[in-house]
Amino acid sequence: MYENLMTLPLFKGVSYSRLSEIVGNTRLAFLKYLPGEPMLNAGEPCTHIKFVISGSVRLTIRNESDRVRVSQTLKAPAVISPDFLFGRNTLYPATAVAIDTVSVMQIEKKDLIPLLQRDDVFLFNYLNILSTNAQKAVDGMLAVTSGSLEERIAFWIIALTQMDSDDIVLSAKHRDLYSIFGVQRSSFIAALDSMRAQGILEYTPTEIRVSSRRALRSVLLKHPD
Numbered sequence: 001m002y003e004n005l006m007t008l009p010l011f012k013g014v015s016y017s018r019l020s021e022i023v024g025n026t027r028l029a030f031l032k033y034l035p036g037e038p039m040l041n042a043g044e045p046c047t048h049i050k051f052v053i054s055g056s057v058r059l060t061i062r063n064e065s066d067r068v069r070v071s072q073t074l075k076a077p078a079v080i081s082p083d084f085l086f087g088r089n090t091l092y093p094a095t096a097v098a099i100d101t102v103s104v105m106q107i108e109k110k111d112l113i114p115l116l117q118r119d120d121v122f123l124f125n126y127l128n129i130l131s132t133n134a135q136k137a138v139d140g141m142l143a144v145t146s147g148s149l150e151e152r153i154a155f156w157i158i159a160l161t162q163m164d165s166d167d168i169v170l171s172a173k174h175r176d177l178y179s180i181f182g183v184q185r186s187s188f189i190a191a192l193d194s195m196r197a198q199g200i201l202e203y204t205p206t207e208i209r210v211s212s213r214r215a216l217r218s219v220l221l222k223h224p225d
Helices: 002-006 016-025 109-118 120-146 149-159 174-181 185-197 213-217
Strands: 029-033 038-040 048-054 056-062 069-075 078-080 095-098 102-108 166-171 201-204 207-210
Touching: 002 016, 002 048, 048 109, 056 078, 069 078, 102 109, 109 120, 149 174, 149 185, 149 213, 166 213, 174 185, 185 201, 207 213
Parallel strands: none
Antiparallel strands: 029 102, 038 095, 048 078, 048 102, 056 069, 056 095, 069 166, 166 207, 201 207
């Protein structure tokens, strides 16, 4: 477990002995989920920071009409939506379902705050995650208004997924998507064809499947994540 935790961005630079001390002095809860078992629902209050220490989790974000869905897989070690623990919106944006047997270590918000106050490295890492996600949202909005269509599609998907996710699938009819981007169908299909030729994604009339998030980021000219 310690080896998995030390590879998480939140514990980057934390020594094994310091991590052992953190685990020993912090109230932790350990949960296990069976394959196919729901772990949390979109709109549920985010009251804990949840570390996936083994197994894989499928996260799905959907709009109110359920006409647009973005799904992604998080593999251990990972953290589920760490940027929704604080701020104005503290509701999970996605549903989470265990793909296989999943083990989770979670820390309640009130117990996390003293940890952030005591450990500068952990605090710095957490602030870096929050700042990166905030900057990603700004860059994404700018790309939607001024970037190429390929950049706009890439930013849009990146903004709805976590940095360490894979097996990303955008489920929606093409007419809904080219309406979102404000372009003609021919332009939208041409952009998808270009990205497919680069090995970035595959698509059908109802799905866009990203080959890798890293490949998707290669579309962006600057500030990719």
